[in-house]
Amino acid sequence: MNAGRLRVLMPPLVTGALFIGAWEGGVRVLGIREFLLPRPTSIWAQLTSQWPTLRHAGWETGRIAVSGLVVGIIAGVLLAFFTTRFRTVNEGITPLAVAVNATPIVALAPIFNAWFGITGTLSNQAVVVAVVFFPVFINTAKGLTEVHPDEIELMHSYAAGEWTILREVRIPNALPFFANALRLVAPLSVIAAIVAEYFGGPQDRIGNVITSNAGFARYDAAWAAIAVASAVGLALFATALLLERVSMPWRLVGGESESTTKP
């Protein structure tokens, strides 16, 4: 089992190491100037020397992302349930949501600053919520409604009411759709938080650390902040994957050919 896990982990680890090595070597050999592309070792040096600032910034931006995620997910799921229950509401809201989802919501950040205040975190959180809400709503609603008609007829043959059908069929059916949305919005929430921070909010966050360091041509420090941001995004993405695996054990089993042979 350990050998199997190693075999899965090896290729990406080796590729990653080669990539960083090529980056380091390429910058040195080609004599690329550090303000264009700092070497990984310079970025690492900044990461360690600026660690308290970066850790604080990563933590705070992460909190914005996670709080926006939670609110956006809850709101999206609630509206999905609501529209599934009342078909006429669904017909009105869903096309609108799809249209709004296609607009680049981070572009609203400056406007949210005007609405929710430029110095606090509320406007940043609002951007994250708006970015998270629509994919969660659209996917969950799809999962709740796109049920095989035979499965509904089967439940009717058991004289099951709408609530039973919701509990036994629609909700489990929606889980994979919801998980897809979660995988999409988890890293998106960090992007949204950082872009929102470019436009306003407290000054000790990842977005501001990036812009201020870039402004002073301290590109290695800006890259160090980007590295922290990507670590936060990865952590959220990994959490989404973990939740998916834990909540849907039936998706982990292999197909027919592998498992019909009994253990």
Place this chain on the structure above:
Amino acid sequence: MNGAAVEVMGVEKVFGRGSEEEVTALSGVDLTIAPGEFVTLIGPSGCGKSTFLRLIGNLLEPTAGSVEVFGKSAHQARMDQDYGMVFQHAGLFDWRRVAANIELPLELRGWSKADRSDRSKEMLDLVKLPDFGGHYPRQLSGGMQQRVAIARALSFEPRLLLMDEPFGALDEMTREHMQGELLRIWHETGTTVVFVTHSISESAFLSNRVVVLSPRPGRIHSIVEIGLGERSEDTREDPRFFEASTEVREALRAVEDGS
């Protein structure tokens, strides 16, 4: 006549009434099915055989006429869960293990966990999948999934089994095997079966009576009595089986010729 399992009287079913796409799926249908009987509905596509089955199961309401199941209205029979249903698509829930799929109707009836578990074990034995209760449906082949669907439909011992082309998606070998299994289960349980198919040999092999439907609007064209008695795999090579198949085939030809 209260002894009938299914009593269909003067049934008409119109879809999209009053609209431009108005379709009369069934018209003037009368049929009585005795308890323990195996009746097959066959006909060209569009003859309303699936609609017919859904009217018996009260998944659709007739536009006119009445459907009684065990002497009560089809609606009441559905509310009392008097029948089990099997579709072409096995319709197992991916998120439930095989045993939990079979136990679903029992759960909805409020059976205790121990009783449910005992019954699902019995059912898995009945469909010859005793070791698969802990598997997820996607780990099973199509034929195995369909057997689980049959086990689920029979788990609460319904007096009536409604089957809508249950073996339609299976390959020929699996299909013949499943037909044999179904006959065995039918003998063991004594349940009434209404079976929709478009396979002539399937209808002749399985049923006591084959109801041949004609399309647009769906009507009962003729009813072929199949006197094969007890079937076995040898029946498939029995001249009487060929005669029965021929009789069904000729009735279907007559339908297509419009006579």
